[in-house]
Amino acid sequence: MALFEARNIHKRFGSSVVLEDISLSFEEGQVNGIMGPNGAGKTTCFHCLTGHYKPSRGSIVFDGTDITGKPPQRIARMGVSRSFQMMNLFDDACVIENIILALPEFRRRYAQVTSSVFNDKVLLTQAYEVLDQVGLLGQEWQPSLSLSYGNRRALEIGVALAANPRIVFLDEPTSGLGVEATRQLVKLIQKLRDRYTIVMIEHDMRFLFELADQISVIHWGQVIAQGTPDELQSNKWVQRSALGAVA
Numbered sequence: 001m002a003l004f005e006a007r008n009i010h011k012r013f014g015s016s017v018v019l020e021d022i023s024l025s026f027e028e029g030q031v032n033g034i035m036g037p038n039g040a041g042k043t044t045c046f047h048c049l050t051g052h053y054k055p056s057r058g059s060i061v062f063d064g065t066d067i068t069g070k071p072p073q074r075i076a077r078m079g080v081s082r083s084f085q086m087m088n089l090f091d092d093a094c095v096i097e098n099i100i101l102a103l104p105e106f107r108r109r110y111a112q113v114t115s116s117v118f119n120d121k122v123l124l125t126q127a128y129e130v131l132d133q134v135g136l137l138g139q140e141w142q143p144s145l146s147l148s149y150g151n152r153r154a155l156e157i158g159v160a161l162a163a164n165p166r167i168v169f170l171d172e173p174t175s176g177l178g179v180e181a182t183r184q185l186v187k188l189i190q191k192l193r194d195r196y197t198i199v200m201i202e203h204d205m206r207f208l209f210e211l212a213d214q215i216s217v218i219h220w221g222q223v224i225a226q227g228t229p230d231e232l233q234s235n236k237w238v239q240r241s242a243l244g245a246v247a
Helices: 042-049 072-078 095-102 104-108 114-119 121-133 149-162 179-192 205-211 229-233 236-240
Strands: 004-013 016-026 031-035 057-062 080-082 167-171 197-201 214-219 222-227
Touching: 004 042, 016 031, 016 042, 016 214, 016 222, 031 042, 031 205, 042 167, 042 197, 072 080, 080 149, 095 104, 095 121, 095 149, 104 121, 121 149, 149 167, 149 179, 179 197, 179 205, 205 229, 214 229, 222 229
Parallel strands: 031 197, 031 214, 080 167, 167 197
Antiparallel strands: 004 016, 004 057, 214 222
């Protein structure tokens, strides 16, 4: 059984159908990609998978448990974490504070004032472990707003990892990154893939084809192609599209 499955997901807003009969399956330990043109329904799909939207019909199953329609906070506590295309960081806080605030141990003791946690060795150890994963050790006391854009992306991924997830959804992780920062992100994803199941919406097809084990193509609110990067190279739709040059 796959770690995460979406079965016949349908989503409409009033009379507008955005997703129609979407089925996706993510195996544990794999990097999965979702690609497609603007307006194809990719972000709406992510919102449904992570609980931010309730599907109009269909079901979503995580590790054998039906999570359809459950609130995102509850889904996150079960082991599903995500980032957003628009970064969602506390800019007035330092790097390590962003991580600490996302730790389950901190949230269990949320009545504490933030300043007191810097004497808590358990929280600090957990935060340093996350920062080590995303390559931000040595910058933990910097204001998050002072980081380079690429490091801010890494910090956002760190915030997602702080929740101790089994599966991580990344929404357009290369958005706004230059060539060198994208290379660094490739190295980061390659490092993280040994510990997490990863699902990415991504517009940078070279990035996605380099990293993904499986890719699903969404267009017109439907999955029109699925397979490995090699299999998609021979897909007729991909060959006829602008993605063909990349494939």
